[in-house]
Amino acid sequence: MNEQRSRAHAPQARRRLPREEREQQIMDCAIRVFAQRGYSAASVDEIAELAGVSKPLVYLYLESKEGLFLACLHREEGRLVAAFQNAATEVGTSELRLWAGLRAFFGFVSDHKDSWAVLHRQAPGLGDAMAAEITRARRAVLTEVRTLVREGIELGGGSGHLGDADADFVAHALVGAADSLTDWMERYPEESPDRVTLRLMGMVWVGMRQILGGEVWTPPGGLEGGAFEGGTGVAGAA
Template structure:
């Protein structure tokens, strides 16, 4: 077994191993404090080899961001694609998101807690990833509302508003999840769907929140 490391490992496999190690170290230390030495050691290869595959610490971080964003979006899309109605698609998508965060904690820390300020390249990559997620969710919100109200449609602006609210809520709820490890991804999804989806449906059926209404029903 001791000569396993010496066998030639195909480049793509080696790269994935380095990215796996890098995610653990970036999540644990943060971008600035993370050292390529520690990443190389965890990946079981030499530091010059790490630089040969991914040419800088920034390059390493970008590779981590790209792979994990793709995984997260793919998980969301796959889950959302299976369900029959748009509303169920959003539910499945949210469930896939909370499952990803639970099962890939280190990946999520890298995606969630890192600054958009680390470098222009990283900022651009983060903004791009965020836009991709927003577009997915906005598409589901638009289609979902149309479906459940027999024709009423959110326009693009409104769907984008809903997507921002949903993505922001889900994003911040991962902090809540960290303090409630007993809560399953399914329960998280049900709680959030309860909070926003029932409301949106009722709004489209004519129930509108107004300050006046609140004033009269308040105890």
């Protein structure tokens, strides 16, 4: 992340740009500042200076600090979802498509560290509009993964007994695992996004097919196994 930050201090050209282009450039700078300082501590002054524009121009184009942050969230989420979708539609079987999609996800996170810092760490809890934006993006990814999972089982000759709940379960587990593994990836920078993807596929692919084929893990030795058929309350939890 530090390399990106130091690049952020390169002098910006002040030539006149069309509004669309200027907005994109302001957002590029804003993402760096939001990632570095956090939403609350980030100042529009610093963003404007980094972008080489006046503060009033930032307000004219993007309304407010919150408006700017929302625009950044929206753009980066769009890019992330598109990276996943594009990769996932390129190849044949759904196993390969899931692999390609996850690879694109980890690749995006690795190549756009500031964007991911904003999406992953800054956005939650910052108010209704931002939470809604994040929820929207997460749903888009979940829907995409769920579709891959469903198709995979249908094409792969699963038991045919595939409920929405099952596909949704697998999608939630995968998306949550991938999300959390971006922290792992940061701790082990020598591990490439490709390696992370192969590890995750190895960890979940076999088990996914089991779940979606209707098999349920039971505690070995039958210990208390019978107690869970009814699906009633949990013992010893609280």
